[in-house]
Amino acid sequence: MLALPCKNKDKEVLISGMRDHTSGQVVIVGGGIAGLITARLLSENGIPFAIIERSARLGGHTKDWACMATDKCNRCHSCAVFDYEDLVASSPNGEILLRHELFSVTRSKSGLHSVGIRNLDSGAERELHSMALVLAVGFETFDPTEKGFWGYGTFEGVMTLSDLNSLMRLDELNKLRPDNEKPLNLAFFQCVGSRDKAIGANYCSQYCCAAAIRAALRILHKYPDSKIAIFYIDLQISGKVARTLVDQAQEMGVRFLQGVPGEIQPSEDGELKVIVERNGRNVVERFNRIVLSTGQRPSSSASAISSMTEAPLNEFGFFQTRSQLDLVRSPLDRIYIAGSCSGPANIPDVAMNAGKVVSAIIRDLELAI
Amino acid sequence: MLNSQKNNSISCTVPKQSALVVGNGLTASMVVAAIKGVGLDVTVSKFGSNSSMLFHCFDNESLMTFPDIFDEELPTVDEQQWEPTNIVPREDGFVVTFDSGKSHKFGSVFLAIEGTLKPVPKDLPADVSTITQDTTTPFGSSVCFLLDYEEITNPSIGMRSIRMALENQIAGGRSFVLLRQTPVKGLLGETLYETARLAGVRFLRYGTELPRIERLSTSVESSFRFKVSILDIIESGEEISFDCDRVFVGSNLIIERIPDGFRNLLSEETDQQGFLIQDSVHCLTGKSFHRGVYCVGPSSGCVDLFETNMAAASAAVDAAAWLKLANAPQPDRKMSITDQCIRCLTCIRLCPHSAITMNAEPSRSNLEFSTVRCLECGICVSECPRTALDLNSFLEDGFSSFIDRLKTEISENAIVVYGCYRSAGRAISEINLPENVLFFPVSCAGRLSESILSATLATPVKGILILGCHHGNCRSNNGTDWARLRLSNMAKRLGSLFGKVGAISYKTLAPNESSRMLKLIIDFSGLVREIY
Numbered sequence A: 001m002l003a004l005p006c007k008n009k010d011k012e013v014l015i016s017g018m019r020d021h022t023s024g025q026v027v028i029v030g031g032g033i034a035g036l037i038t039a040r041l042l043s044e045n046g047i048p049f050a051i052i053e054r055s056a057r058l059g060g061h062t063k064d065w066a067c068m069a070t071d072k073c074n075r076c077h078s079c080a081v082f083d084y085e086d087l088v089a090s091s092p093n094g095e096i097l098l099r100h101e102l103f104s105v106t107r108s109k110s111g112l113h114s115v116g117i118r119n120l121d122s123g124a125e126r127e128l129h130s131m132a133l134v135l136a137v138g139f140e141t142f143d144p145t146e147k148g149f150w151g152y153g154t155f156e157g158v159m160t161l162s163d164l165n166s167l168m169r170l171d172e173l174n175k176l177r178p179d180n181e182k183p184l185n186l187a188f189f190q191c192v193g194s195r196d197k198a199i200g201a202n203y204c205s206q207y208c209c210a211a212a213i214r215a216a217l218r219i220l221h222k223y224p225d226s227k228i229a230i231f232y233i234d235l236q237i238s239g240k241v242a243r244t245l246v247d248q249a250q251e252m253g254v255r256f257l258q259g260v261p262g263e264i265q266p267s268e269d270g271e272l273k274v275i276v277e278r279n280g281r282n283v284v285e286r287f288n289r290i291v292l293s294t295g296q297r298p299s300s301s302a303s304a305i306s307s308m309t310e311a312p313l314n315e316f317g318f319f320q321t322r323s324q325l326d327l328v329r330s331p332l333d334r335i336y337i338a339g340s341c342s343g344p345a346n347i348p349d350v351a352m353n354a355g356k357v358v359s360a361i362i363r364d365l366e367l368a369i
Numbered sequence B: 001m002l003n004s005q006k007n008n009s010i011s012c013t014v015p016k017q018s019a020l021v022v023g024n025g026l027t028a029s030m031v032v033a034a035i036k037g038v039g040l041d042v043t044v045s046k047f048g049s050n051s052s053m054l055f056h057c058f059d060n061e062s063l064m065t066f067p068d069i070f071d072e073e074l075p076t077v078d079e080q081q082w083e084p085t086n087i088v089p090r091e092d093g094f095v096v097t098f099d100s101g102k103s104h105k106f107g108s109v110f111l112a113i114e115g116t117l118k119p120v121p122k123d124l125p126a127d128v129s130t131i132t133q134d135t136t137t138p139f140g141s142s143v144c145f146l147l148d149y150e151e152i153t154n155p156s157i158g159m160r161s162i163r164m165a166l167e168n169q170i171a172g173g174r175s176f177v178l179l180r181q182t183p184v185k186g187l188l189g190e191t192l193y194e195t196a197r198l199a200g201v202r203f204l205r206y207g208t209e210l211p212r213i214e215r216l217s218t219s220v221e222s223s224f225r226f227k228v229s230i231l232d233i234i235e236s237g238e239e240i241s242f243d244c245d246r247v248f249v250g251s252n253l254i255i256e257r258i259p260d261g262f263r264n265l266l267s268e269e270t271d272q273q274g275f276l277i278q279d280s281v282h283c284l285t286g287k288s289f290h291r292g293v294y295c296v297g298p299s300s301g302c303v304d305l306f307e308t309n310m311a312a313a314s315a316a317v318d319a320a321a322w323l324k325l326a327n328a329p330q331p332d333r334k335m336s337i338t339d340q341c342i343r344c345l346t347c348i349r350l351c352p353h354s355a356i357t358m359n360a361e362p363s364r365s366n367l368e369f370s371t372v373r374c375l376e377c378g379i380c381v382s383e384c385p386r387t388a389l390d391l392n393s394f395l396e397d398g399f400s401s402f403i404d405r406l407k408t409e410i411s412e413n414a415i416v417v418y419g420c421y422r423s424a425g426r427a428i429s430e431i432n433l434p435e436n437v438l439f440f441p442v443s444c445a446g447r448l449s450e451s452i453l454s455a456t457l458a459t460p461v462k463g464i465l466i467l468g469c470h471h472g473n474c475r476s477n478n479g480t481d482w483a484r485l486r487l488s489n490m491a492k493r494l495g496s497l498f499g500k501v502g503a504i505s506y507k508t509l510a511p512n513e514s515s516r517m518l519k520l521i522i523d524f525s526g527l528v529r530e531i532y
Ligand code: SF4
Pocket: A066, A067, A068, A069, A072, A073, A074, A075, A076, A077, A078, A079, A080, B281, B470, B473, B509, B510, B512
């Protein structure tokens, strides 16, 4: 058994030589869950931060998600955002700048950034001194109207996972039932806008398999007479929870069907029909609702922020990272990428990623005390 | 727990800001690097296997660019196996007792042991092997990777297989991957799959019918060793068979033996698969409910090199923050205790955050409350048989005066909603309460003692609705379950009287369920008014 001394044991020397390259704050662009977790860990480690958020509230997409609990929490992790928000809002060494946007970023010789921000309401401008810049601008949900996918926007019963989520959020799942007599017969189509080279999205969106299964469980909890099918390409079951979710759903009678139908047609009785292949034969399946599990696309503000900061984007339009294995540092010094703006992610992944961002900042800027 | 307190041989050579890492393999090395990276001292207790159980799907060249692990000089540690047999939380850290009998004090403790893979399924030929992290490519000729055989293969192991299949193919061999679900984890998972397909790796998918692997006779030197037959359900729909030299199965993780110290401390803290640390929102990134105790890597159910590296970094950052907090001058006491205490230890046993310890002194033992650990849930307060405890920021008196008010000031039909501040307390900001409903936020549903509930029922109030966080989502781990339990206890005790003196109901909620909260209240009011 041995106590290992840490590398920079002699902190005094370090601190006196540190002032110049660690003046200012860590400026976090985006107040979604990635920005919040980053801010919280920075703050708890005594590192000052500022969050710049365009909208009027913190929490981003996560704050819009509905709870997926049945008789127990199903670990969608979205309510964590409330805890992080409170922790960040009450931290003594941070600034939260809502309704603000970035308009200029200048890199000084010392490597520090001077960040120009603007109040979107008053137009007032300010300058922040950033010892490190964390880009946490999140993602955009794929919009299936773009390509007229599966009659979204045309056929009444076709909706996206986000639409379903909004109904759940308002506790209005009853609106899904055609009339209260008829049980819900619902199908999820996975990988809509993901794993699709034709639209430049040949990647898995990482969250939707688990999200669809959770939604299915929640629907079945509320309306046990519902019939639910999930059409998928490949089930992605990584992480601590996904495997148990699949087991639970199978127990509850959710059908998992491999292969996503290419087309939805309205049927004579006002329902939706799809043709699926079973044992080499084409079979018609009918549903009254079809939910498109829409994927994550790069944030619409990514390109503007990329040109301002010179942090490059990758072939998919997400922020490029220093290497395939360094997912938190941008190729530029002192610019870090947190959360889903470097690629699709679910909440536990975002949390780990944000932790790694903070650890990289502490390491690179020698902020360890 | 108490025995170790008597042990006076606590060595103070280890500084308070030090972390103990228990493990022996790559996970432990990465955790050590991460902890050193945030400036903490680290001590390693070698425990468990030293062969790594972490998988990655990168080629060796990019692996060399992996930051913050291989650039660290890995620490050399004592060869002796020291197993933590007891871990006792103290105000600013932990006292860890090892099987040697010695105790040391640490600021935080990390469990970073490796795991074991499930063995090759029994119905497969004997010389089929599992894919381990040490399996190296290329293999030369013809190789078959069999995934998802008994259950879906861990995606990290699946992705490793695809990488190996690709490398083997590039080196001139033939690779087959038999699976049910193609794993495409991460931004580049799909690209890896596509690259492998384009390079000629044959992906074959099976359905309910399992592939058959037969051992061929090896009498002739050059002949293939296995014959594989599979009903390919996607591409051809036909039965395909081929011969190959080697067959690997993609397996899953089973849990390595957890050191007793962690097992005792984290006994109930497993996820739904049985791996350590819950998957609750309060335990993201390797945190346990015991502040300062972390679990990273295979023992937490993760075999991904990359994710483990990130989790190690996150946990280390959190540990640094925790130590900063624990060593800072403490704010005012959160708990009060009167001399009514009979030292029954109920509160010590129940505190989900191990904030209470017994200071066993020869003259007079007394309880110690850790201000940094206490999250002010009040579970201890509600179960103390002598009502000796109280939360300073949330006094029992607050309940009493609320209940007094109920006796005099309210109308006949009133309903009281006791809601946990974390869920109901937030959800309520988006709704307007119906008339005659009083909302009283509590620190945790588990704070509502039977005496508070009975006293409330004894007022003219016609109904009590308790709103806690969903099971598995409670910030104090089991406060919400306490509330449920007390309600059923009360129902049993009051027998047929229950429900006549007033209706009482328990429901769970999340902070993002305002609309549902309102409906629960309206439904409950309706029910209550129907009864009376
Ligand atoms: S299901 Fe999600 S929102 Fe609901 S309690 Fe669990 S983590 Fe929170």
